[in-house]
Amino acid sequence: MHIPDGFLSHSINASTFVVSAGACAYAVKRVNQTFGEKEVPLMGVTAAFIFAAQMLNFPVAGGTSGHFLGAVFSSVLLGPWASLIILTIVLVVQCLGFADGGLTAIGSNIFNMGVIGALGGYSVFYILYTLFRKSQKGFFIALAVSSWLSIVMSAAAAAIELALSGTSPFMIALPAMAGVHAIIGIGEAIITTTAVSLILKTRPDLVGTYVKKGVLREKPA
Amino acid sequence: MKNQRKGWIWMGLGIALLLALFLSPFASSSPDGLERVAEMKGFKDKGESWALWLYAPLRDYAISWVKNEKVSTALSGLIGTLAVFFIALGFSKLLKKR
Numbered sequence: 001m002h003i004p005d006g007f008l009s010h011s012i013n014a015s016t017f018v019v020s021a022g023a024c025a026y027a028v029k030r031v032n033q034t035f036g037e038k039e040v041p042l043m044g045v046t047a048a049f050i051f052a053a054q055m056l057n058f059p060v061a062g063g064t065s066g067h068f069l070g071a072v073f074s075s076v077l078l079g080p081w082a083s084l085i086i087l088t089i090v091l092v093v094q095c096l097g098f099a100d101g102g103l104t105a106i107g108s109n110i111f112n113m114g115v116i117g118a119l120g121g122y123s124v125f126y127i128l129y130t131l132f133r134k135s136q137k138g139f140f141i142a143l144a145v146s147s148w149l150s151i152v153m154s155a156a157a158a159a160i161e162l163a164l165s166g167t168s169p170f171m172i173a174l175p176a177m178a179g180v181h182a183i184i185g186i187g188e189a190i191i192t193t194t195a196v197s198l199i200l201k202t203r204p205d206l207v208g209t210y211v212k213k214g215v216l217r218e219k220p221a
Numbered sequence: 222m223k224n225q226r227k228g229w230i231w232m233g234l235g236i237a238l239l240l241a242l243f244l245s246p247f248a249s250s251s252p253d254g255l256e257r258v259a260e261m262k263g264f265k266d267k268g269e270s271w272a273l274w275l276y277a278p279l280r281d282y283a284i285s286w287v288k289n290e291k292v293s294t295a296l297s298g299l300i301g302t303l304a305v306f307f308i309a310l311g312f313s314k315l316l317k318k319r
Contacts, residue, residue, distance in 0.1 A: 004270070005269045035316050040313045041227070043310065044313065045229075045234050045237070047308070048234055055241060055301075056245060059249040063251050065250070065253050082313075093305050098282055100281075155255075167267055176258040177255070
């Protein structure tokens, strides 16, 4: 759901840019306090994987396609703040290098997919995981639900921006955007849970938020 | 032992590069969720493409001088994945706690 130039008004793009820049600045501060030896290469690999996977559009109903976002995926590995930075890097490279997503809309795209997708998606994950008392089953349920919801929430944010920009009325844009992305989100949930469970099987220490034997490996934000 | 512990880095990067090289040329080219909504609800024409964008090095995930479409997509995906890897790696090195 990379928004191109021209869909959103300048005031909306400017507002989301300010919020996104602020969130990124705070993310830099947070990551600076927690990153160690292991996290450095993991951030590179995760970002590379997300970029590659975002190229793989899969078909969904009615001649539409969708692709992986990876906001909850990277949040579960490295925490939501590192995830925001990863998505920002991916979005900037896509915009400047590949003309994917508008230059004036970069703030809105980072806001929708990074701030809402990663910070919002991770919050949902964390609340659900805690409600399930950090059981293994609860981890995967929280993972599936929050990755699905991260896509729907991003799409809803985009719909609100489209409505505020006068591009498409709210009552039309919201159901359309949320409806299509409710289907794309199923793909997101499948890819996220599959990828995370594969990593848990091979290198569980790379999944920073996963709790084993009641010991929290990394303090979640 | 140390090398073994770090094997996952090459594994992970390798998986990403393989996805970009061998799967991206076969990805669906149907409009994505937002493009479809824009078509249906009639605001697709509002999209602008900047003159400056003609200079984006790999515009629309293609290399202009590579004729074969699939090869062009695969190579641009490979370049992008490597670029993102090194940018994120460099960035996280800067961010590491000292």
